[in-house]
Amino acid sequence: MDTASSTIQPVIAYIAYTLSTLERGFYKLPGSGVIERYVRSSHQNDPGRTFLELVLIVFVIRTLLQSRTRADKDGQHFIEFTPKEIDELVEEWTPEPLASPLDERDLSDLAAVPIIAGSNGPRPKLVNTGKSAYNLASLNFSGLAGNEHIKQRAIETLRQYGVGSCGPPGFYGTVDVHMDLERDIADFLGTEAAILYAQGFATISSVIPSFCKRGDIIVADRGVTLSIQKGIEISRSTVRWFDHNDLQSLEEVLMSVEKERKKKRGPLTRRFIVTEGIFERDGAMVDLPKLIELKEKYKYRLVLDETFSFGTVGRTGRGLTELYNVSASKIDMLVGSVAIGLCAAGGFCAGSQIVVDHQRINGPAFVFSASMPPLLAVSGSEGINILRSSPSILDTLQQNVQAARSILDRVESITIPSHPASPIIHIHLRTPTSTSLAVPLVKPGSHKPSNPLSPLPRDRPRFDIDIEEKILQDIVEEALAQGVLITKAKRPRGMEISEARPSIRLAMTSALTRKETEKAVGIVKAAIVKVLARRR
Amino acid sequence: MAIRSRTPSSGGSQSMFKKRSTQSLSPTMASAASYLSAVSQADARARTARSPTPTPTATPALSFASTTSSEPTTDIDELDEDDEKFISPLSVPFRPPTSEQVFNTVHTEFGHCASEEFRLTSAHKPGAPIHGHVDKDPPYYILLSTYISYLVLICLGHMRDFLGKRFHPKAYRHLMPHDGYASLNSDFDSFYTRRLKVRMDECFAQPVTGVAGRTIVLLDRVSLDYNRTQVPTGNKTRALNISSYNYLGFAQARGGCADVVEEAIKRYGISTCGSRLEGGTSELHTVAEELVARFVGAEDALISSMGFATNSTIIPALVGKGCLVISDELNHSSIRFGVRQSGAHVRMFRHNDMRSLESLLREVISQGQPKTHRPWKKIMLIVEGLYSMEGTMVNLPAIMNLKESYKFYLFVDEAHSIGAIGPNGRGIADYFGIDPRSIDILMGTFTKSFGAAGGYIAGKKDVIDRLRVKGYSGTYAEAMSIPLLSQVIASMASIMGVTTPTVSSSNSSSTIAIRSHAANGNGHLTDDEYHHPGPVSSKILPSWMTLPPELSSGEEGRTRLRRLAFNSFYLHRGLDKLGFITYGHPASPIVPLILFNPGKMMMFHRMMKDREVPIVVVVVAYPATPLITTRVRFCVSASHTKEDIDCVLRACDEIGDIMDLKHGLAPADRWSIDEICDRAVELVSLPEA
CATH class of the missing domain: 3.40.640.10 (Type I PLP-dependent aspartate aminotransferase-like (Major domain))
Known part of the structure; x- marks a missing residue:
């Protein structure tokens, strides 16, 4: 006992000393008297409260000390291992290969990808065959590719600005020609403002998440293209799907969302309808006036992807708004492609000043990417000037589309889902590729709505991707042998929310005359007939 | 906009740089407050200075000794739009080329530098230790004042929101639900942008024109409504560009x-x-x-x-x-x-x-x-x-x-x-x-x-x-x-x-x-x-x-690489020796200089831009960086000459003293700016610490 108390004594003395030092130190602090009086009186009035406050302080300290990037280490699923066990587990683990090698078909498709020698245009020379061919594959709707005036302006810009802008728009990457093109696009479409992105594909996948956040509602078409799918996915918003290009289905979904909200009495959230003008997947065209009517009725904001309709439809190529004579300012976010519509590069989003300014700070692909090279922006501006001043370009394009459709619509063995005015024409095979996979006939009258939560429609068209792709590739190669370059619509299979039906995608161009178009499409038709006949 | 008159040198282009070093920020501008007032005066001057007569904006106290018309001056009125090469100190090399030196680049795009000693090959020495990222801590008062600045900004912002929504509901319309639409961006999400970023909007999205090479031409702008909008003044300024990602200097319109x-x-x-x-x-x-x-x-x-x-x-x-x-x-x-x-x-x-x-x-x-x-x-x-x-x-x-x-x-x-x-x-x-x-x-x-x-x-x-x-x-x-x-x-x-x-x-x-x-x-x-x-x-x-042969031989490519390495090491070590806190590897062309206080961002940006040789810099803060380490980010390029880096270092030295930024090296270990400029080669070849 004695020894114990003699060892404890200095410890107690030390503690007492420390406490008194702390106390003195505390009283030296200005304002400590107030705290002391407060604690004293509160303890006197309600000793329980002191205890409660102590618990609170401990809790606060614990919360502050907890690391924010905490793993589930303290969770119930964590298993303790000794270092040796971990070593063994590490030793045992064998990862899958980074990428499984491609199969035969992908390899042969890759080898068959057309490579264009020299300038691309209506009749480019191909590296693959060494010959020139009519080009119904490349996206040159307005025929601006290879335009001498645009080339000249691009070279002038090169000599003044160099090639790259070497910086994101926020940090000395906003060049005056970007602002010019933004103004040109806004003027052309009739919106308040527009914002440029460096790549067309990245535009909408960045526009959607810059507005739609967790908890917001997106009502989207089931047939939207991959960039929209990805934008929706990243936004983490609540998604409801409506049947592809079916505005009745859209209205049903809008009503069900409204009903749900009323039932839950949730707060008013942002709501968006996301769809395409001309669908990349099949060339269908949305009924814009009806869409706007619905959007206004149910008070949704509209995100419209005009990638394939800007520069391709309307009298001067202003897109669907010009075709249907609707004011572009009714569309909240109008997304288009400078790369496709104007044969330059990049994409844009047009809308009100508030919409555009918001993206300048919140659009990830805008903020974190280098801005578009100045000479490409100038090419875009020149493209708009040409479209404005020569409506004949779009006339020719429409004539060519009609010419092509009048030939293709008569082919028995194919179906064309595309709108008659769409400059991209998708060709599906009509023949059921295998009897067991026949497309189920939807009985007219027995219409049951699809589940809006699922991206897949209720009556899913069934098709055999492998067989159809094989036939289509044969048609593509047959056409190329006859001097027409066409392409299958390429899809990264297994990466999309639903598989698009295999198709051949023809891209019409105003750079070909009506005669040439008829000839080229005639060859395509012959190739289809020949390949399908061979298979029977 | 200049805070002082832009005094053209009397002794030709060579003395431009020397002169600047002695006369830059005069002692009367020692405090930040006096600087700010000078800046606002200069702004006011610039707004009115659109008169057609090219009257120099010099104050009478400073002599204006221009005699020949070929004198390099940077008076804004002389920045003629049609003139491809603005006459500015940046257009003329520090050392005039000798007869045997032939430069195939435009000096404003890619600086002329013939001196072989300003080159460096950088590679990791096998076995040398690799240091991880070290956070260098500033004194506590800096940390405290940084947190307090954010606190004040946030409190002020919320107060303005609170009052604004009641007295100016129109201005907040887009933040509140209206006509059955939810607001496009909630006031909470956009708080940072509206209340913090807007205050220093002049540092961001500066419109430019021309090549983003060694120098860049800014399209000047002013805001007359507290940064709600920016109005172009129509003037242009050529500035030294230490901000673009142009590491090897290939941003060129010629060559x-x-x-x-x-x-x-x-x-x-x-x-x-x-x-x-x-x-x-x-x-x-x-x-x-x-x-x-x-x-x-x-x-x-x-x-x-x-x-x-x-x-x-x-x-x-x-x-x-x-x-x-x-x-x-x-x-x-x-x-x-x-x-x-x-x-x-x-x-x-x-x-x-x-x-x-x-x-x-x-x-x-x-x-x-x-x-x-x-x-x-x-x-x-x-x-x-x-x-x-x-x-x-x-x-x-x-x-x-x-x-x-x-x-x-x-x-x-x-x-x-x-x-x-x-x-x-x-x-x-x-x-x-x-x-x-x-x-x-x-x-x-x-x-x-x-x-x-x-x-x-x-x-x-x-x-x-x-x-x-x-x-x-x-x-x-x-x-x-x-x-x-x-x-x-x-x-x-x-x-x-x-x-x-x-x-x-x-x-x-x-x-x-x-x-x-x-x-x-x-x-x-x-x-x-x-x-x-x-x-x-x-x-x-x-x-x-x-x-051309100099490119296809790879000779110029190698020179560019070695110039970039030299410039990176030089700026990085120079800033360190001046006593600044920098991050990163000396071989990196990205050189962040840590400012800490958010209020210093715009000051630093402005003071750099308003120098006699304007320098444009990138300032970044939360959320791109951690809250506390607001920084300036320099991007060095092979197109910079050693004199350009000297110029940046001098500017940083002066501004660093005014703004109390030197919290790195102990004062005893620091070098003076002249010492750094003179012993640049030695500094660069120092072994890694």
């Missing part, structure tokens, strides 16, 4: 590369019309891909038209559900964007901290997937070669060691390091002397060192082929346009050097020979003469492409 681009536009047009797999592939794409593969030392490469989209479209094709991505906490937004799209699980480790990485690896491999404890399908580690906000270089040797024991796949984003780092400019692997083929995926961009735009992915042939088919960009995104392709080919070839097929490259340090690809089906990679990292055979380049 061999620009000539190649012009020729390519004439031959091929602008756009290739469509995606890579659907009729948008030009033969130049295949050339560029072969060249990129050789440049980085990989089997094969694919290119995409946007750097940001390269990551966001390729990562989902590499990993998916059941896979784990381990990501450095400071990885770029495009990587996060891509990883989020992929559906893979993500874990982060502390920035460049190998111990944190190893313990994380041990944990995730032993635990397996959450809840199910199944083993991960794949683990991919994503790091950046050079971090764009910190200037830190990834500790690649340590990661390669870990890779051996933990069997993860390695994805290195070389957006900033490719072209800029390494004795041959081949990026981070080159710097550390590591075989690039031991890295699974090498990604990089063409925006930075090559003066173009777009990105690439390089790796094994079967992986790249798979990405061609399964990556989104091949199917959906527009292919890279012709001007960009030709710029990439020309600039890359001139860094590598070109050999004609008959001359074999015997003296190149051969490490890995590219295997013949003739058997691999594609059949276009046929020569096996290439030795990494050596010159490229002219066989794979387009036959019409002619580079």
Whole structure:
């Protein structure tokens, strides 16, 4: 006992000393008297409260000390291992290969990808065959590719600005020609403002998440293209799907969302309808006036992807708004492609000043990417000037589309889902590729709505991707042998929310005359007939 | 806008720089307050100074001794729009060229510097220790005042919101629900933008014109309504550009590369019309891909038209559900964007901290997937070669060691390091002397060192082929346009050097020979003469492409690399010796200078821009950086001359004294600015601490 108390004594003395030092130190602090009086009186009035406050302080300290990037280490699923066990587990683990090698078909498709020698245009020379061919594959709707005036302006810009802008728009990457093109696009479409992105594909996948956040509602078409799918996915918003290009289905979904909200009495959230003008997947065209009517009725904001309709439809190529004579300012976010519509590069989003300014700070692909090279922006501006001043370009394009459709619509063995005015024409095979996979006939009258939560429609068209792709590739190669370059619509299979039906995608161009178009499409038709006949 | 009159020197261009050093910020401007008032006066002057007569804005106290019309002055009225070369001190080299020196570049784009001593080859010495990222702490009062500034800003902001919504509901209409629509952006989400960023909007999105080379021309603007809008004044200012990602100085409107681009536009047009797999592939794409593969030392490469989209479209094709991505906490937004799209699980480790990485690896491999404890399908580690906000270089040797024991796949984003780092400019692997083929995926961009735009992915042939088919960009995104392709080919070839097929490259340090690809089906990679990292055979380049001899020999490319390394080391060490807190590796062309207080951002930006030789800088704060470490980020370029860096250092020295920024080195160890400028070569060649 004695020894114990003699060892404890200095410890107690030390503690007492420390406490008194702390106390003195505390009283030296200005304002400590107030705290002391407060604690004293509160303890006197309600000793329980002191205890409660102590618990609170401990809790606060614990919360502050907890690391924010905490793993589930303290969770119930964590298993303790000794270092040796971990070593063994590490030793045992064998990862899958980074990428499984491609199969035969992908390899042969890759080898068959057309490579264009020299300038691309209506009749480019191909590296693959060494010959020139009519080009119904490349996206040159307005025929601006290879335009001498645009080339000249691009070279002038090169000599003044160099090639790259070497910086994101926020940090000395906003060049005056970007602002010019933004103004040109806004003027052309009739919106308040527009914002440029460096790549067309990245535009909408960045526009959607810059507005739609967790908890917001997106009502989207089931047939939207991959960039929209990805934008929706990243936004983490609540998604409801409506049947592809079916505005009745859209209205049903809008009503069900409204009903749900009323039932839950949730707060008013942002709501968006996301769809395409001309669908990349099949060339269908949305009924814009009806869409706007619905959007206004149910008070949704509209995100419209005009990638394939800007520069391709309307009298001067202003897109669907010009075709249907609707004011572009009714569309909240109008997304288009400078790369496709104007044969330059990049994409844009047009809308009100508030919409555009918001993206300048919140659009990830805008903020974190280098801005578009100045000479490409100038090419875009020149493209708009040409479209404005020569409506004949779009006339020719429409004539060519009609010419092509009048030939293709008569082919028995194919179906064309595309709108008659769409400059991209998708060709599906009509023949059921295998009897067991026949497309189920939807009985007219027995219409049951699809589940809006699922991206897949209720009556899913069934098709055999492998067989159809094989036939289509044969048609593509047959056409190329006859001097027409066409392409299958390429899809990264297994990466999309639903598989698009295999198709051949023809891209019409105003750079070909009506005669040439008829000839080229005639060859395509012959190739289809020949390949399908061979298979029977 | 000048705060003092822009006094032209009386003794010709040579004395410009000397004079500036003595007369810059005069003692009367010693305090920040007096400076600010001077700035506002200057602003007011500038607004009224649009009178047609070119009256100098000099105050009578300072002599205006211009006698000849050829005097370099920077009076704003003289910045004539039609005049291609503005007469500014930046247009004239510090040392006039001697008769035997011939410069083939425009000085404002790519500075003339003939002095061979201002060159450096930077490479990692094998065995030398690699330091992780060190946070250098400032004194406590700086930390405290930084937190207090944010607190004040936030409180003021909320007060303004509270009052504004009641007294000016119109101005807040877009933040409140109206007509049955929810607000487009909630006031909470946009609080930072509205209440903090707007205050210093003049530092961001500055419109410019011309080449973003050594100098850049600013389109001046003012805000008359507290930064709600910015109005262009119509004036232009040429400023020293230490902000653009122009590491090797290939942002040029003149010279061999620009000539190649012009020729390519004439031959091929602008756009290739469509995606890579659907009729948008030009033969130049295949050339560029072969060249990129050789440049980085990989089997094969694919290119995409946007750097940001390269990551966001390729990562989902590499990993998916059941896979784990381990990501450095400071990885770029495009990587996060891509990883989020992929559906893979993500874990982060502390920035460049190998111990944190190893313990994380041990944990995730032993635990397996959450809840199910199944083993991960794949683990991919994503790091950046050079971090764009910190200037830190990834500790690649340590990661390669870990890779051996933990069997993860390695994805290195070389957006900033490719072209800029390494004795041959081949990026981070080159710097550390590591075989690039031991890295699974090498990604990089063409925006930075090559003066173009777009990105690439390089790796094994079967992986790249798979990405061609399964990556989104091949199917959906527009292919890279012709001007960009030709710029990439020309600039890359001139860094590598070109050999004609008959001359074999015997003296190149051969490490890995590219295997013949003739058997691999594609059949276009046929020569096996290439030795990494050596010159490229002219066989794979387009036959019409002619580079001037100084480019095709690789001589200029090497000079550019050595100039960049010198400038990076010089600025980095110079700032350190002046007593500033900087981050990052001295070999990194990104040099962040830490300011801490958010209020100093705009001051620093303005004081740099309002100097006699205006300097434009990038200032960044939360959320791009941690809350406390607000910083200035310098991006050094090979196009800067030693005198340009002197100029930046001098400016920093003066501003640093005014704004109390020198919290790094103890005063006793610091060097004076003159000492630094005089002993630059010695400073640069100091061994690594």
